[in-house]
Amino acid sequence: MIRTGATVVSRSTILKQTSRYLQTSLARRSNANKQTVNTSFMVNIFRGEIHPLQVFPYPEAADQEQKEYIQSIAQPVQRFFTERYDPAESERLGHPPQAVLDELWETGGYGLMAPEEYGGLNMSNTGYATMGSVVGAVDLGLAVVLGAHQSIGWKGILLYGSDEQKRKYLPMVTTGRTVAAFALTEPGSGSDAGSIRSRAVKSACGKYYTLNGSKLWITGGGIADVLTVFARTEVTDSKTGQKKDKVTAFVVERSFGGVTSGPPEDKMGIRCTNTTEVYFDDVKIPVENVLGGEGNGFKVAMNILNNGRFGMAATLAGTMIACIAKATEHANSRIQFGKNIKEFGNVQEKMARMTILQYVTQSMGFMVAGNMDHGSKDFHLEAAISKIFSSEAAWHVCDEAIQILGGNGFMKGTGLEKVLRDIRIYRIFEGANDVLRLFVALSGIQYAGSHLKELQLAFKNPTANLGLIFKEGSRRVARSFGVGGSDLGPFVVEPLKESANLCAESIDSFSLAVEALLFKYGKRVVEEQFLLIRLADSAIDIYAMVNVLSRASRAVRNNLPSAEQEVLMAKVWCVQASGRVQNNLKQINKRVYLESFTAMSQIARKVCENGGVVHKLPLEIEL
Numbered sequence: 001m002i003r004t005g006a007t008v009v010s011r012s013t014i015l016k017q018t019s020r021y022l023q024t025s026l027a028r029r030s031n032a033n034k035q036t037v038n039t040s041f042m043v044n045i046f047r048g049e050i051h052p053l054q055v056f057p058y059p060e061a062a063d064q065e066q067k068e069y070i071q072s073i074a075q076p077v078q079r080f081f082t083e084r085y086d087p088a089e090s091e092r093l094g095h096p097p098q099a100v101l102d103e104l105w106e107t108g109g110y111g112l113m114a115p116e117e118y119g120g121l122n123m124s125n126t127g128y129a130t131m132g133s134v135v136g137a138v139d140l141g142l143a144v145v146l147g148a149h150q151s152i153g154w155k156g157i158l159l160y161g162s163d164e165q166k167r168k169y170l171p172m173v174t175t176g177r178t179v180a181a182f183a184l185t186e187p188g189s190g191s192d193a194g195s196i197r198s199r200a201v202k203s204a205c206g207k208y209y210t211l212n213g214s215k216l217w218i219t220g221g222g223i224a225d226v227l228t229v230f231a232r233t234e235v236t237d238s239k240t241g242q243k244k245d246k247v248t249a250f251v252v253e254r255s256f257g258g259v260t261s262g263p264p265e266d267k268m269g270i271r272c273t274n275t276t277e278v279y280f281d282d283v284k285i286p287v288e289n290v291l292g293g294e295g296n297g298f299k300v301a302m303n304i305l306n307n308g309r310f311g312m313a314a315t316l317a318g319t320m321i322a323c324i325a326k327a328t329e330h331a332n333s334r335i336q337f338g339k340n341i342k343e344f345g346n347v348q349e350k351m352a353r354m355t356i357l358q359y360v361t362q363s364m365g366f367m368v369a370g371n372m373d374h375g376s377k378d379f380h381l382e383a384a385i386s387k388i389f390s391s392e393a394a395w396h397v398c399d400e401a402i403q404i405l406g407g408n409g410f411m412k413g414t415g416l417e418k419v420l421r422d423i424r425i426y427r428i429f430e431g432a433n434d435v436l437r438l439f440v441a442l443s444g445i446q447y448a449g450s451h452l453k454e455l456q457l458a459f460k461n462p463t464a465n466l467g468l469i470f471k472e473g474s475r476r477v478a479r480s481f482g483v484g485g486s487d488l489g490p491f492v493v494e495p496l497k498e499s500a501n502l503c504a505e506s507i508d509s510f511s512l513a514v515e516a517l518l519f520k521y522g523k524r525v526v527e528e529q530f531l532l533i534r535l536a537d538s539a540i541d542i543y544a545m546v547n548v549l550s551r552a553s554r555a556v557r558n559n560l561p562s563a564e565q566e567v568l569m570a571k572v573w574c575v576q577a578s579g580r581v582q583n584n585l586k587q588i589n590k591r592v593y594l595e596s597f598t599a600m601s602q603i604a605r606k607v608c609e610n611g612g613v614v615h616k617l618p619l620e621i622e623l
């Protein structure tokens with residue numbers, strides 16, 4: 001049994017400790033330098049600093065009244081899906097049945113997070129995450145139908161729209177049966193979102209823009225009548241008077257004329273969603289439809305995406321629950337070699353890993369959502385990590401569920417084959433995992449780098465910067481004696497102290513690795529993708545560790561019936577994740593690994609030059 005007695009710190013003590021910790025560190029920092037403090041836990045660990053507010057204690061994002069509200073919406077939706085929805089039928093039709101769409105429009109499913117005055121259900125991020133989990137357990141295609149509409153399609157209007165834009169468009173897209181879409185990607189611009197070519201030119205009278213260009217793989221592209229479109233525009237710098245091309249976001253109505261769509265794409269999964277190319281030919285957009293200000297489009301696009309990424313984690317957490325349920329049903333009933341297969345260590349390891357991956361994913365999704373509900377603004381890295389982690393975890397969990405079911409899992413009738421096909425795109429869209437890994441590593445490094453620069457400058461005028469130099473100096477001296485490292489002990493319950501140490505050690509090794517990378521490569525670190533990916537993987541494992549430490553501690557403090565299981569999962573996760581972190585960081589420094597990265601570069605170059613693999617059959621014959 002888990003001890004929940006005298007050794008366990010109360011929630012209010014934790015909150016006090018946390019805020020005292022933050023206040024002292026904020027005060028120290030603001031005395032030392034006047035930079036604004038980033039409250040993101042992940043951004044700060046790149047500097048070896050712990051700002052626990054975003055992770056400890058696990059956010060309580062809904063009071064009783066809000067919980068009841070969320071439940072009152074989620075429960076009937078879940079019942080509706082269980083009783084009246086068939087994902088295979090949606091896939092066959094190429095869209096969810098009209099009766100299902102009607103039901104969703106009528107019950108507010110298209111306007112979950114919009115304020116009531118605009119026809120929405122006024123749900124919080126946590127509420128949205130809950131709905132995502134419900135839908136994700138049923139059909140990932142349907143999740144995209146709903147998510148592309150509200151998570152990115154009209155989210156920009158909610159985040160950046162003027163009162164007039166909100167009044168005009170939000171009621172249309174929440175209850176007015178007008179589908180919204182997000183049009184960023186182009187034939188020549190996928191992950192490199194800044195390189196879009198669509199262009200909008202302002203008229204001489206200054207009243208409208210003329211938009212030309214085309215967008216690719218737009219979810220809802222063939223059925224949306226309101227689109228958030230990104231295009232290059234010429235912007236004059238107010239200070240220098242110089243003209244520059246910058247991205248601007250627009251709300252475009254199909255009814256403006258000149259908006260057409262290609263045929264629906266034939267896709268591997270999420271086949272009930274409509275994905276098309278969208279063309280803009282001399283589309284006249286009134287200037288009032290600029291969203292978030294002329295020239296601010298790139299930031300608008302990124303922030304829309306940042307704001308929605310947690311939804312994917314919550315949704316895929318629901319999917320994993322459904323996959324695990326299928327695997328469990330089989331493990332409980334299947335007898336092989338004279339034994340029920342659930343008795344085999346091999347199956348147990350799979351089931352445990354799947355469950356832990358689901359737990360981590362769910363913890364991340366609701367952690368990010370909860371922090372956003374509490375007003376956090378610095379959640380970009382955490383949201384990106386939750387997207388990367390969840391899409392890979394869900395793939396693994398579904399794949400392993402198929403493995404446990406064996407031949408049955410491979411049959412369409414079990415339903416897992418469709419889920420696996422549907423999950424695949426989640427690693428690609430809303431920011432491909434590969435580019436998001438680089439985003440995580442580089443954003444963190446940039447923050448750490450600015451600190452090192454401050455330090456270098458401080459050394460140029462030591463008398464004026466004694467505080468900063470002394471603080472940094474004593475931190476490094478202490479670390480060199482193996483003391484003064486990070487300490488997560490105060491934030492977790494007794495049974496998790498050892499796991500918290502593993503996580504803290506990982507954080508210390510991580511920040512030292514960042515510093516070493518910066519010293520070795522300076523700005524050139526941007527080119528070192530083999531190393532950046534390993535840094536990102538370490539960051540992901542660390543964020544996963546703090547999530548489970550925080551959530552399992554909450555479970556113990558709140559005496560949840562699942563507390564014992566949650567502690568077990570957190571312990572196993574921390575052992576495995578901290579091992580991976582040490583291994584990844586080792587690869588960043590050690591000669592043999594660095595040489596193998598160079599070798600991999602050479603291998604890949606040769607294959608590309610050759611148009612495929614270079615070696616022949618062992619028989620050495622031509623075919």
Ligand code: MYA
Binds near residue numbers: 306430
């Ligand atoms: S929609 C299409 C998705 N497309 C993408 O996600 C594009 C991916 N590309 C990027 O995100 C960017 O281009 C990257 C940066 C990250 C590669 N937050 O020079 P830069 C700032 C804030 O590094 P780049 C779809 O798929 C940066 O600090 N700021 O830029 C459908 C810098 O600022 P400053 C950011 O090299 C999905 C400036 O921008 C961010 O071009 C349907 C330039 O930076 C950021 N993230 O690239 C999904 N990034 O100038 C449905 C950069 O101040 C899901 N910056 O230094 C449904 C699930 C839910 C269902 C629920 C149902 C209920």
